[in-house]
Amino acid sequence: MKLRLQYRPGNSLFHKMDPSVKFIWMIIIVFLLFVMTDPYSVLALLMLQVLMGKFGGKIGFVEMAKALAIIAPTAFTVSLLNVLVTGDAFYGAAMGLRMLAVVVPGVIFSKTTDPRRLTFSLVQVLKVPYMFGFMINTAYRFVPIFEDELKSITNAHIVRGVDMELKGIRGRIKKLQITVEPLLIGVIRKSQLTSMAVQNRAFGAYETRTYIYTTKATKWDKIYIAAWIIGFFVYAFTLGTPSQLLSLFMHWSR
Amino acid sequence: MIKLQDLSYWYPRMQNPSLDQVNLEIEDGEFVLILGASGSGKSTLLYSLNGILQHEIGGRIKGHIEVNGKNPTESQVYEMATTISLVMQDPEAQLTQMTVWDEVVFGPENLLRPREEIIKDAEEALKFVGLYDKKDGIVTELSGGQKQRLAIAAALAMNSEIIAMDEPTAHLDPRGTKEVFQVIRKLRELKKTLILVEHKVDDIIELLEDDDRIIVINEGKVVLNGRPRDILASHGKDLMEKYGLYLPQIVEISLRLGTTPVPLRMKEVEYDKFNLQPQNRERKRKSYETVIEVEGLEFSYENGTKILRNINLTIPRGITTAIVGHNGSGKSTLLQNMIGLLKPTKGRIMLNGVDIHSINRKDVFRDIGYVFQYPEHQFVTKTVKDEIEYGLKIRNIDKTIIEEKSREMLQMFGLERMADRHPLTLSMGEKRRLSFATMLILEPKVLIMDEPVVGQDKRSTEHLIHLIQKLKERGITVIIATHDMNFLAMCADNVIVIDNGQIVFQGDVVDLFNSREILEASGLDDPPVHKIAAKLTCPEIVTTDQFCSELVKEVIR
Numbered sequence: 001m002k003l004r005l006q007y008r009p010g011n012s013l014f015h016k017m018d019p020s021v022k023f024i025w026m027i028i029i030v031f032l033l034f035v036m037t038d039p040y041s042v043l044a045l046l047m048l049q050v051l052m053g054k055f056g057g058k059i060g061f062v063e064m065a066k067a068l069a070i071i072a073p074t075a076f077t078v079s080l081l082n083v084l085v086t087g088d089a090f091y092g093a094a095m096g097l098r099m100l101a102v103v104v105p106g107v108i109f110s111k112t113t114d115p116r117r118l119t120f121s122l123v124q125v126l127k128v129p130y131m132f133g134f135m136i137n138t139a140y141r142f143v144p145i146f147e148d149e150l151k152s153i154t155n156a157h158i159v160r161g162v163d164m165e166l167k168g169i170r171g172r173i174k175k176l177q178i179t180v181e182p183l184l185i186g187v188i189r190k191s192q193l194t195s196m197a198v199q200n201r202a203f204g205a206y207e208t209r210t211y212i213y214t215t216k217a218t219k220w221d222k223i224y225i226a227a228w229i230i231g232f233f234v235y236a237f238t239l240g241t242p243s244q245l246l247s248l249f250m251h252w253s254r
Numbered sequence: 255m256i257k258l259q260d261l262s263y264w265y266p267r268m269q270n271p272s273l274d275q276v277n278l279e280i281e282d283g284e285f286v287l288i289l290g291a292s293g294s295g296k297s298t299l300l301y302s303l304n305g306i307l308q309h310e311i312g313g314r315i316k317g318h319i320e321v322n323g324k325n326p327t328e329s330q331v332y333e334m335a336t337t338i339s340l341v342m343q344d345p346e347a348q349l350t351q352m353t354v355w356d357e358v359v360f361g362p363e364n365l366l367r368p369r370e371e372i373i374k375d376a377e378e379a380l381k382f383v384g385l386y387d388k389k390d391g392i393v394t395e396l397s398g399g400q401k402q403r404l405a406i407a408a409a410l411a412m413n414s415e416i417i418a419m420d421e422p423t424a425h426l427d428p429r430g431t432k433e434v435f436q437v438i439r440k441l442r443e444l445k446k447t448l449i450l451v452e453h454k455v456d457d458i459i460e461l462l463e464d465d466d467r468i469i470v471i472n473e474g475k476v477v478l479n480g481r482p483r484d485i486l487a488s489h490g491k492d493l494m495e496k497y498g499l500y501l502p503q504i505v506e507i508s509l510r511l512g513t514t515p516v517p518l519r520m521k522e523v524e525y526d527k528f529n530l531q532p533q534n535r536e537r538k539r540k541s542y543e544t545v546i547e548v549e550g551l552e553f554s555y556e557n558g559t560k561i562l563r564n565i566n567l568t569i570p571r572g573i574t575t576a577i578v579g580h581n582g583s584g585k586s587t588l589l590q591n592m593i594g595l596l597k598p599t600k601g602r603i604m605l606n607g608v609d610i611h612s613i614n615r616k617d618v619f620r621d622i623g624y625v626f627q628y629p630e631h632q633f634v635t636k637t638v639k640d641e642i643e644y645g646l647k648i649r650n651i652d653k654t655i656i657e658e659k660s661r662e663m664l665q666m667f668g669l670e671r672m673a674d675r676h677p678l679t680l681s682m683g684e685k686r687r688l689s690f691a692t693m694l695i696l697e698p699k700v701l702i703m704d705e706p707v708v709g710q711d712k713r714s715t716e717h718l719i720h721l722i723q724k725l726k727e728r729g730i731t732v733i734i735a736t737h738d739m740n741f742l743a744m745c746a747d748n749v750i751v752i753d754n755g756q757i758v759f760q761g762d763v764v765d766l767f768n769s770r771e772i773l774e775a776s777g778l779d780d781p782p783v784h785k786i787a788a789k790l791t792c793p794e795i796v797t798t799d800q801f802c803s804e805l806v807k808e809v810i811r
Contacts, residue, residue, distance in 0.1 A: 116352045141352055144394075152631035155595050159624040160634075160645040160692070161616050182634050185678060189630070193347040196306050199331035200340050200348070201361035201408065210363045212355075212372055 007114060014057035014112035020125040021221040022113060026105045028228045033101055035232075035240035039094040042101055049104040057112045067107040068100055075099040115140040120215050130209055138194060146187065153182045256280040256303065256416070256447070261317035262474075263298060263307060272298045274474035275317070280449065280467075282322075282415070285442060287458060287482075288451045290471035291498045291711040292683030296451040297343070299471065300418045302326065303449075304334045322415055336365065338416040339409030343424050343709070345401035349408075354380070354396070355389045357404055361412040372411075379410040383437050398581045399430025403437050416447040423454055424709045427580040427737035429777030431457055453711060456740075456782050459486075459502040460519055472497045487516035498713035503740075503783040503798050510802045520782060528790055528805055542570030545700060545731050546592055550601035553591055553755075561587045562755045565601070569700075574722055574732040576746035578766075580777035584755040585735040586627060586704055592733075593622050593702065623698030627705045627735075629685040633677040638669055638688055641677050645696045663691040682709040690721070700731040707741045719745050740781050743767070743796040751776050764794045 009015075014022065029049070036042050053059040079096030083089050116137065123133040157178060158164050166174055198204075217225075236242040256279065263273040272295045280286055290296040301307040305326035308315055319326055322337045339361075342348040351357040358379055362372040380386040383403040388396070396404065402422045409417050419438070423431040435457050441448055442461070452458045459482070462468075468485040470478035470493065477497065478485050486493070486501060490509045493499045501509070504523055508516045517523045551565040561584050569575050569592075579585050590596040592603055594610045603610045610618060626632045635641045642663050646656045664670045667687040672680060677688055686706065693701060707715050722732050722745050736742055742749065742763060749766050751759035753776040759766055766772065767780040768788070780788075780796075787795035795801050 116356065137352070138350065141350070141394075145346070149631065152626065152628070153634065155590070155624075156626065156632045156634060158595065158615060159593070159619050159622075160696070161619050161648045163616065165615075178634065186630065189678065190347070192310070193342075193344070194350055196310050196331075197342065197348040197350050198360075199306070199310065200304060200335055201350075201412065202332040202335040202364040203360075205330075205332040205335070205364050206366050208366070210366050210369055210372060212359045212363060212369060212376075 006111070008111050009114070010058055010112065012056060012058045012112060014053075014108055017112075017224070018125060018215060018217040018221045019109075019113045019118040019121040021217050021225050022105075022109050023118075023122075023126075024225055025228055026109055028225075028232055029105045030102060032232050032235065032240075033098050035236040035242050036098070037091075037094060037241050038239075039090055039097055041235075041239060042094050042097040046097055046101040046104060049101065049108070053104060053108045057108045059108060059111055064104070064107060067111075068103060071099060071103045117213075117215060120211065120213050124211065124215055125217055131204070134198075134203070142190065145190070146183065149186050150179060150183055153179050153186075156182075255282055255320075255322065256449075257318075257320040258302075259318040261302065261319060262315070263302060264314040265298075265311065266313045268313070270474075272474050273302065276474070276476055278469070278476060278479070280447060282447055283445045285448045285462070285466040286450070287462060287466065287468045288449065288471060289453075289455070289468060289493070289497075289499055290451075292709065292714055293681035294471045294497075295474040296471050297420050298474075300340060300420050300449065300451060303416075303418060304338045304340050305329060305331045306340070332364070335361065335412060335414065337414055338418060339412050339414040341402065341405045341409055341417065341419040341422050343421040345398055345405065345425060348405050349393050349401060352393060353389075354385060354391045354393060354404055357393055358389075358408050358411045361408055365412070375411045375413065376407075379407040382410060382440065383407040384433075397430060398426045399433035402426065402430070402434045406434075406437055406441070410441075410444075414446075416449065417441065418449040420451050421453060421709065422450075423452065423457075425581075427777060428739065428779040429580050432779075435461060453500065453709075455500050455502045459505075462518075470497060470499070483516075483518060486518060490516070494712065498711055500712045503781060504786065506798050507783065507786070507801055507805075510798070511805065520785070523786055525786070525789055542573060544568045545571040545606060546733075547604040547607075548588075548592065548601070549604070551588075551591060551598050551603065552600035553587055553596060554599045560755060562591065562598075565752075565755075565757055567750055567757060567760065569731060569733060570748060571731050572726065572729045573747040574726060574734065574745050575748040575750065576742050576763075577733065577735045577750050577752060578737065578742060578776075578778065579735075579752040580737060583752050583776070585752055587755075588752060589624075589702055589704055589733070589735055593624060594618055595624075619698075620696075621699045623693035623696055623701045625689050625693050625701070625703040625706060627708070629682075629689040630678060632689050632692065633685075636676055637674050638677055638680070639664065639673040641688060642669075642691050642695055645692060649696075659695050663695050666694075667691045683711060683714045686710060686714065687717075690718070694721075698730070700733065701725060702733045702735075704735045705737070706734060707736065707738050715741060737778065739767075739779060740797075743781060743784070744799075751778070753777075763796050767796055768793050 032045065033042065036045065050064055053064055054061060075096040078099055079092045082095045083092030119133040119137040122128040123130045154164050164175060258276050258278040261273055261276040262271045264271050276299065288296050288299065298307065302319060303321050303326060308327045309331050315327060321334065324334060324337055326334050349357055351360050358376040359372050362375060377386065380389055383406055385400060385403055385407060423434050426434065431454060439461050462482045464481060464483060466482055468480065468482050469476055470485065478489055486505050490501050490505055494501055502518065504517050504520065513527050546569040548565050548567045551562055553562040554560045565588060577585050577588060587596065591598050594615065605613065605618065633641055635644055639660060642660045643656050646659065664673055667690065669684065669688060669691065672684065677685065680688060706718060725732055746763055749761060749763055750757060751766065751772060758776060759769065759772050767784045773779060783798050783801050784796050787793060787801055795804060
């Protein structure tokens, strides 16, 4: 999973795009999928994104398929359940395809976005507080460390004679029970050490900080996002069902 | 100037103070080495200087601290950061950014310094520690030595007046240690106040000058404070016997043989004091049964990175085999393959003549005990006692037997007073002892230890060597992965050197120490005592004990 979604350095259009712009684009896609109810539109959007991934992000079809394989079983189950509940195969297919279509921009984003550039962009372009940017940065850095730690904890149990190859739901729950606590303690300790380390470097001394590396959305980034916003409205008020999105907003505002 | 007056400190929920009425003054520009056994309060003292203790860890503090006019108890840690920078023991814990450059500029950016000034300082700092060519590199891809050099560069870029270093080489191999000490040597030229906590006295003594200072801490108290020659030559025996500390090997030899003046550094050794004849001692080579056999082992990670290449070796039964190599050479991967925790890409591992992957894992670990490199990774329960008993409980052993054995282990490893404490609240040395106890209670036939002496003081290391000796007497096979050459010399019967995933040497310690090319190519180094003995045409002497007993005979003769 780590390798299938890991950032891969490159020089493609998506690599060059500002991460915040890509982030906003992902949100537009989510909204767009809300107003798309027919499977043909969803399929068209899905294919468009796959092509964009191929030509704009240099993500091959096989590579994309491998990444989508992570979500495919869930998408299939969602489709099937919807068909069974509503009796509408069209609607069921649309629901399953929607899941895949949401994931594709995520794959493009994760494979073409330097995590470090993302944090700079969030803080400088989207004006997110720098503490939040630092948290994202740290999370990116710590995920592989915690993966290794989990492996060590599992090994520690194995060498003491615990069967860690338990299968099934019960087995998984048992494994979770014995690994979660030491892992959490490890996470807390690591957080404490990180907190000590960053304070040692004057982190949090001021409300703002200097940035050696600066980033901003280019003219082309802005054109790209504007095109998607226009596309969204055009689709929503011609072929789409904007009422779905409106009802969602109403629900939120309540 | 640093001034501590009657400083006492208690960790949260602790009855006894970790610092006990410490009075100390350190002048600007001084170079101070702090020595002390594991858990003596050395790190606590450093952490009190930048306020981490007071603001992050909590606990109770009494007395007064002044660091260049600031009081760390009243000032926030980030306010202290412009005065004192701390380089911590664990390279992983203190580096928080993704790239080398980001790490160095992180502190100055937080201080809102002008962009141009930050770039200039960061470039200078990276050039100073020799990492400028790696400025775009990923931090996690650096070696241990490079990571610690980076931590020093980050401290330098902060422009703090004081740099405090807490055992910066504890996790490093000889090559990494050398790199860090070279940087510390250069740091002296900057005339900053340098405070260094360090166990590797053989290396650090070469950096100390006669007007530097050594402070010895024992049970939270400053027990000795003076010039290196005075502390080491006049109080050397106390350091070894009373406070359980290592002395530089040349000092130890000199004190044990009673030669004067006591040399502190290699260049001061007067070789003509030892009138020796070359010895041609025959070393007995016995043959042993094989317990583990590795044939054509190759191992690569999922992403294709090859870690082990065509490894062929045999582990003899009932003796101690050391697997030696620098950090990242493949030692831990080899060990984990040997016990079936990792599956080889190619080749096979035979345990007692049977392919290890055809044996049930539970049965494998009935025979093999494994002590992990980082003891924290091994702890899975809430108290020291539970941790020791855990393996037996899993095996459904009778409660009374568990109680009896656990009592024995707590006593054997000096952990009785900590029985109810959480394993993670122990000191590094105590954690190590606990990790040995958790394995030994299971009475394995083969005991594997991954870097068992990292962060250990003299007493703990000697305790471990004594333990290994006892295990050997009981016919237990011991396998150790280490890069500590003194420890190797004191306990290994058989040595395997691994470099870049390949075996480059198999033999005994004496042969290894006399193979200069292999040592250099593998980033290893023989201990000073062997260097002296080799110059005295006795290259088969590898420990201070051997040196003293052999040479005394020669001198008497």
